[in-house]
Each structure stands twice: as structure tokens, then as C-alpha cells.
Amino acid sequence: MEKSIKTDIQNRIVRAQNHMGQEGIDCFIVQDSDNIRYLSGYTGEFAILILFQDSICLISHYRNNQKIKREVVGIDIELVETGQLIQHNDLIAAAKKLILDKKAGNIAVEDHLSYQSVLDLRKTFKPIKVKLSDLIEKLRMIKSEYEIQLLETAQRKAENILDQFLPMLKPGQTEKHYHHQLLRLIYDDVQLEGPSFLPIIASSESSWTIHPYYTDRVLRKGDSVVIDMGVFYQGYCSDMTRTVFLGAPSTRQEAVYNIVLEAQNEAESTIKPGILNHTVDASARKVISQAGYGEYFSHGLGHGIGLNTHEAPFLSYQKKRCLLRQGMTFSIEPGIYIENEFGVRIEDMVIVTETGCRNLTHYTKEIISL
Numbered sequence: 001m002e003k004s005i006k007t008d009i010q011n012r013i014v015r016a017q018n019h020m021g022q023e024g025i026d027c028f029i030v031q032d033s034d035n036i037r038y039l040s041g042y043t044g045e046f047a048i049l050i051l052f053q054d055s056i057c058l059i060s061h062y063r064n065n066q067k068i069k070r071e072v073v074g075i076d077i078e079l080v081e082t083g084q085l086i087q088h089n090d091l092i093a094a095a096k097k098l099i100l101d102k103k104a105g106n107i108a109v110e111d112h113l114s115y116q117s118v119l120d121l122r123k124t125f126k127p128i129k130v131k132l133s134d135l136i137e138k139l140r141m142i143k144s145e146y147e148i149q150l151l152e153t154a155q156r157k158a159e160n161i162l163d164q165f166l167p168m169l170k171p172g173q174t175e176k177h178y179h180h181q182l183l184r185l186i187y188d189d190v191q192l193e194g195p196s197f198l199p200i201i202a203s204s205e206s207s208w209t210i211h212p213y214y215t216d217r218v219l220r221k222g223d224s225v226v227i228d229m230g231v232f233y234q235g236y237c238s239d240m241t242r243t244v245f246l247g248a249p250s251t252r253q254e255a256v257y258n259i260v261l262e263a264q265n266e267a268e269s270t271i272k273p274g275i276l277n278h279t280v281d282a283s284a285r286k287v288i289s290q291a292g293y294g295e296y297f298s299h300g301l302g303h304g305i306g307l308n309t310h311e312a313p314f315l316s317y318q319k320k321r322c323l324l325r326q327g328m329t330f331s332i333e334p335g336i337y338i339e340n341e342f343g344v345r346i347e348d349m350v351i352v353t354e355t356g357c358r359n360l361t362h363y364t365k366e367i368i369s370l
Contacts, residue, residue: 005234006073008146009041012139017053019135026104027052028135029095029121034307035110035136037235041071048091050098059094061086092124099125108133137312141304142327147236148351151305151329152360154233155349157192158240159363161185162229169370171221171246175201179214186231196230196237196309207343210299221247224342226335230309237309239331240361241347244368253344254367256293256336260344261365263287263334267301267315268350271357273326278317280324284334285317293336302331305349328352329360 016039020028030036030049037043039051040058044067047060057076060068065079078098080090099107107125109118111132122130143151165182178201186195202212203223219225223246230239243260245253267284281301288297300316303309306329313322315330333347348361 004146005041008144009039010074011144012039013051013056015139016051016136019139020051020053020108023108023133023135024106025053025108025133025135026106027099027102028108028133029099030110030136031113032110032136034311035140038136038140038307040075041073042068043071043235044068046086046088046091048095050095052102052104057098059091059098092121096124099128104128106131108135110134110136134312140306141312142325143306143329143351144327147306148327148329148360150234150236151238151349151351154196154231154236154238155240155360156362157189157233158229158231158238159361161189161231162227162240162242162363165227166244166368166370169219169225169244169246171219171223174216174218175203175206175214176216178219182227182229186229189231191233193232193235196232196239199230200226200228200241202226202228202343204342205340207345208337208339219246222250224249224253224344226343226345228345228347235307237305237307239305239309239347239349240363241333241335241345242363242365242368243344243346244370246370248369249367253342256338256342257344257346257367259288259291259293260334260336260346263297264332264346264348264365267332267334268348268357268359271324271350271352272355273324273352275324277313277315277319277322277324280332281315281317284332288334288336296336296338297334298337299335302333304328304330324352326352326354 028051036049044064050057059078062079062081080094106129111134182199201214203219203225206212207226226243228241263284266287270280270283284301302315304311304313329351335345337343350357350359
């Protein structure tokens with residue numbers, strides 16, 4: 001493990017333990033794979049992390065020992081060996097012994113676990129109280145300088161790939177063909193872990209569908225093409241959307257593009273510490289509504305980006321209210337989608353600074369005609 005990530009993980013553990021103390025949490029059972037990676041560096045399967053206010057232990061299958069040695073430093077390790085196929089309950093049983101030995105008075109678990117999982121845990125640890133907590137997700141919302149560097153590197157790599165991809169885009173081939181071409185370019189960069197999500201190639205009327213990814217529609221001259229792509233670099237994601245045109249855009253296509261761009265610029269100018277996430281969403285939605293296209297903007301303005309492409313905070317009036325804080329990183333992606341015609345979306349990643357925000361996406365937002 002590199003010194004920089006080791007230091008960052010140790011800082012995360014200390015922050016988590018401090019918050020546990022403030023919230024009166026004796027023990028936190030971490031089961032989400034992104035949260036485990038955040039607090040330990042471990043990227044494998046069959047593991048849970050047990051966090052106390054004064055210690056931390058990773059519990060996993062004994063066959064993961066080599067991977068754990070490569071990825072995890074400075075954390076207690078307990079390997080479970082069983083003569084049968086390992087079950088998740090084997091990890092929970094090992095955790096129970098550890099928790100009882102520490103005489104923990106209460107336990108917290110992630111608040112996005114299924115209802116049945118929570119019931120099972122409460123039954124297993126009874127009479128110890130088991131409560132739900134989003135403590136780790138809240139910590140993940142604030143990115144360290146190290147995390148920001150990884151996000152920026154991921155985004156630069158994505159932009160380099162898009163530069164290679166756009167000259168390939170021509171009428172006569174299907175969305176599916178170009179989807180696979182874009183994936184090939186992503187996998188050609190061996191420094192990447194792969195795409196952060198399946199890329200979207202949605203031309204003209206295809207863009208009406210939510211997350212269409214691709215169809216067998218053949219691209220034609222005059223099409224708008226929504227390209228939504230991201231890469232996965234050392235655990236961190238990028239996410240970017242550009243809408244390009246095959247040939248010169250029509251008057252209406254150009255007008256809609258400029259409305260979406262104005263909405264994005266307005267939202268970015270609204271961002272600063274202390275402002276409500278709903279307010280940023282409303283600022284972009286107002287621009288689109290005043291232009292007469294309010295009914296065609298049918299999703300939230302943005303979402304947090306980090307170890308996952310969709311994590312807290314969410315910039316949507318339908319999501320949980322929260323005040324923006326310095327270090328939060330999220331997408332700004334207004335869009336207009338007109339059924340049976342075409343769609344336009346422009347998406348950048350931004351980070352909240354001391355006085356506003358900084359755009360991590362450097363790719364041009366001038367109209368691109370191919």
C-alpha cells in the first residue's frame with residue numbers, strides 16, 4: 001500500500017472513531033464494500049469490518065489472506081476458516097465473538113441495509129441494541145486532497161478517451177457498435193480498473209429513455225448523440241456527459257443545447273458552502289422552466305461522486321435535504337429530453353470550495369459538430 005493512501009485511510013479511521021464517540025456508538029459493523037474499501041483499502045469479497053472507538057478489525061475468508069496482505073496495513077485481521085462453503089453468517093459469528101469480548105453496549109450498522117438484514121442482526125446480537133447510522137456515508141461526502149487528486153486523474157483520463165472516441169463517431173453504425181468501441185478504449189488504458197458504469201450512447205429519440213446505454217438504432221446525419229461515460233481509477237470514479245451532433249445542429253437543437261448549458265452555468269454559480277442542495281437543483285430547473293422546457297427535465301440535477309458514481313450528497317428536490325460543505329464533490333447534469341425527437345445533457349464534476357466551487361471537468365462545452 002502506498003504511503004499516501006495509508007495515511008489517508010488512517011485519517012479516515014480516526015475521523016470515524018471520533019464521530020462514533022460523539023454519537024455514543026461503541027461498535028460499528030461495516031458491510032458495504034465501498035465503506036470497507038474506504039476504511040481499510042480492501043477491495044475483495046467475503047469481508048466485514050468491525051470498528052470500535054479504539055480499534056478496527058477486518059474479518060474475512062482465509063483464502064483472501066494474500067489479497068489482504070497486499071492491500072491492508074495497520075488493521076487487525078481475523079481470517080475465518082471453515083470446512084464448508086463460507087456463508088455470510090460465518091463472518092457475523094466471528095464478529096459477534098469479537099464484539100462480546102469488547103463488551104460493546106450498542107452497535108451501529110449502515111442505514112441502507114435491507115429490512116431483513118437489520119432484523120437478523122438484531123436477533124443475533126440481542127440484547128445489545130442495534131441501530132442504523134449513515135455516519136460513514138457522511139464522512140465520505142467530504143473528500144480529502146488525496147481523494148480529489150484521484151478524482152481529477154480519473155477525469156483527465158476520461159477526457160483523453162473521449163478525445164480518441166469522437167473521431168470514430170459517424171453515421172451508418174449502431175449505438176451498440178459505438179458503445180463497445182468506447183468500452184474498448186477504456187479497457188485499453190491498463191492504469192484504469194475499467195468503466196465506472198456502462199457508458200451511454202443515445203442518439204436522437206433514444207435519449208428519451210432513462211439510462212438507455214445503447215440500442216440497435218443506426219446513427220444518421222442530423223442526430224444529437226448523448227455520450228455519458230466515466231472511468232474507475234484507483235477506486236475513484238469519473239462521470240461526464242457531452243452531447244454532440246452529427247453535422248450542424250438544427251436551430252431547435254442548438255437552442256435547447258444553449259438552454260441546458262445556461263442551466264448548468266447558473267447552478268455552478270449558485271454553489272457555495274452552507275447553501276441547501278435543493279436550492280442548487282432549483283436554480284437550474286428555473287432556467288429550463290422559464291425557457292418553456294420544464295416538463296422535459298425529469299431527473300435530479302446531480303449526485304455525489306467518489307468510490308461510487310452515485311453517492312451522497314444528491315442535488316435533487318426529491319432527496320434528503322443537506323447543506324453543502326467544502327470538499328463535497330458531485331455532478332451537475334441538467335438535461336432536456338423531448339419524446340420522439342432528441343435529448344441534450346451536459347454533465348461536469350465539481351468540488352465545493354471555500355467560496356464557491358471548482359469544476360474538475362475541463363472538456364469543452366462548445367457545440368461539437370462531427
